Amino acid sequence: MPINQPYEEKELFRLIAAGDEQAFARLHTSYKDRLLYYGKRFLAEWPEVEDIVSEAFLKLWLSRADMQSDSHLANFLYRTVRHRAIDRQRALERRDQLLEDIKPAKETEGNQFEAEMVRVEMVHLLAHAVDSLPDKYKRIFELAYHADRSPGEIARILQLNPDTVRSQKRRAIEMIRQWVKEKRVVLPLFLCCCILAICHFFCSH
Amino acid sequence: MKFQATDIATLLLKKISGQLTAAEAAALEEWKNASAANRREYEALLQLTVVKDELKRYRDAQAAGKRLTIPTEEVASITIPEDTQDTTSPPTRTPFLRRYWAAASILLLLGLGAYLFYRDSSRPQALTSDNKHLPKDILPGRDGAILTLADGRQVVLDSLGNGLIAMQSGSQVTLQDGQLAYDPTGSVSGEAAYNTMSTPKGRQFILQLPDGTRVWLNAASSIRYPTAFVGSERKVEILGEAYFEVAKNANMPFRVNVNNRVEVEVLGTSFNVNAYENEANISATLLEGSVKVAAFQGMPSDRPVTLKPGQQAQIMQVGQKARSGIKVINDADIDKVMAWKNGAFNFTDVSLKDVMKQLERWYDIEVIYESAAPNVELTGKMTRDVTLNELLKNLGDLGVHCKLEGRTVVVLP
Structure with missing residues (x-):
């Protein structure tokens, strides 16, 4: 639906x-x-x-x-x-x-x-x-992916500990994953029915 | 088959992040195979370097977008009055115009004396004039829904006036004071047709089914139902949260399929079902009459339970299945369960995380936690018609501090 x-x-x-x-x-x-x-x-x-x-x-x-x-x-x-x-x-x-x-x-x-x-x-x-990331995560993400900076370089730019950068980068990626996960997709209906039927077939055997 | 670009784009992102379900993978595959152009695009977009380059290009476009602003007050003066059209030559078709910076010139030709678009060379200024039109606060949800008719057409019900919306097999569909009603026409031809009503985040709606049953649909929810009830039972499907006042008909039991996981068979009248996928439990709460609740794929030991008024059935939802039996709560807090329908939030003994889930749905926001969610339980009630800032201010008084960034609320430790 x-x-x-x-x-x-x-x-x-x-x-x-x-x-x-x-x-x-x-x-x-x-x-x-x-x-x-x-x-x-x-x-x-x-x-x-x-x-x-x-x-x-x-x-x-x-x-x-x-x-x-x-x-x-x-x-x-x-x-x-x-x-x-x-x-x-x-x-x-x-x-x-x-x-x-x-x-x-x-x-x-x-x-x-x-x-x-x-x-x-x-x-x-x-x-x-x-x-939609909080500012500090967004900055790290952009430096890592747009400017292709390594965690060490990012740490220097933002004056943070490299470990903090690594963990915040991971957290940023996790938040993006979560955002994507929660995004709903409307699948065409009859396709869903087929899948359900197939699942049902396997589950019941 | 017709796919929406946004849906395919979402599926691609899910694929990249390894979160595709089997059904989604099949849909994506089907799209990929539909044309050579699709296949090329699919293969390109799964490459990290391509995506990174495109994202950079998008950021450049956003920077260019800041130079491209549109002053609302001037759009207002650009109408196409009949007399102006008569006295000036038709401008848009003139080929030589195409090459010129069109917007301004056309308007000058039209003699309206207003620029629709102007490009501002100083960026900061352009930025502020762009933001001027954005609301600073986030407004609460309101009435509204989208109706999908049997032929797939969609109707947005937010601001339509009263009147006939559609004729569907066996019913005429009318909108009256923000409520949608199906009135049986008596003639059902062929198979039952199905309609779906969905509310996005930030909207709720009231619906009357062809048998007279009334349904209150909370935000981010949907219900699918036949446009005429025929045969030996009345069957509907829901996702999210809804409150039902079922019209009595002993010969035709009313069945609610909840997320394909739980079925509620209605023997009497009023009950609420809460089955948001991001909540731990599916819960059905009975106010009046009697309902029978059964899990579709539960443990063999799960027996359907029959609820008495004031009782709540809870079924834990894990992954794709309803699990570990049906738990019955004897004196459910009806006031709390029904708060949404009565236009209120009731946060009595609700954990902060659960409160935030409700706010996400009502204000169409996203909530993230700067660190772990503070382990506080809140109490208190408030009406749902307050703006988000007012609500966050109240939360602040209770010791929960948040900051708003766009439509994202960050909960501070």
Whole structure:
């Protein structure tokens, strides 16, 4: 049974379709980082990416009345960013190899887009998990994984005992594991039924 | 099969951290095999170096995001009034505009005189204007739920007005003053259709089933039920916590499947079930009438027990199974059990950890402990409509000190 859907967002989308600008501002805050991150996949320069993300939001706000279902809106933003980024790239580097990298010939665009969304969401979730750590753990995690520092170096930077750094790093990882563990997934229903049936079969023999 | 990107992303994280269940592994496998693009993405994202690089890129995007702010008061002035549209040329389709820094130009063309977006070169300033719109305090939960209809469509019930929500097999579904009701239409065609109502953290909801049974659903809970009760029994499934007032019908017993672990057969009327997965026990508490409680996969010696009013059945939940028999408490603290339904917290003799679990669900927060959880038992009651800061202040008076970082509460030693 589904529980804890991306629930706030559904509600947000509904309000935006009705013209609620506060809701629009919240949507902007919650999606801009993901869209920038996604757009950077196609374009080299941040100002370019910032432009197309702004355009995508504006386009959404102006056509909000035509929006119908809820998940539609997030896809709309991502697709707009994708299309504009590729357009711009075409203009920048006509018939360049890069395009082939973005759109492998055998793959339909829909499949590619779906796979890309998974990457965006996974990195977004992971960043969120790290952000939910208390500050001191977060700092250690970032130094260890972003800056590739050893516990000894981190200890020097933060003026801590290396053992403390090691144990706090472990604790940080454990907290992230726990965060991931508690994150619920809605599995498609019939699949769950199959699994239950299989488990039941084995348990009863 | 259609997967949500967030769900697959979560499964990948679970896989990386070695926490996939068999069912989840099967779902992930299915997604992986659905297209070559998925397979490529799957293989890339399981490599630590890829994930690390992507995370760095995401942090860069966040830094760029701080330059990209949106002043709410100016969005308010960007409407698309009919007359403005008539007097200006349609702007968004003009191809040459695409190349320009679009947002501002389009708006100038529209003649509305307001910028929707502006890029602020000074970062600290941009940062404060971004934070300005975020609430400083965390508000308590409120009424709201999400309804999944038989065809998979989902309806958010938070702020919908009164009226007809849907026609489902055998029932019409209406919303009245924040409560959802199923009224039988008399004609049931074919098999029963199932609906699911779920509350996220920070929401609760009241539902009336087609037989007139009323269900109060606490936060982070869900109930699945047929849109019309046919046959010899009434069966529903729940996760989380719910209070039932079951309509009497001696010919059709009412059965509640709890987490697939425990079944409560209702012979009479009102009872509460608490079965959150992060709680040690599944407990069923009877207020009126009579219920029979049985574990699905208990020890052979486990007999179903029949509760009398005021009694509570507790079944320990360990891993996937209900274990070690059914324990019956004779005079359960009904006031404490029912506090949530009556809009209150009752912390009498509740350990700090258990208090925090309740707060996590009601305020949609996460609680972590700086060191081991202080071993204190609290007493006292308070209403559930206070903001989180007020509540934390009260906890502070009781000697439990916490600090709030975003939506995470850190309990200090």
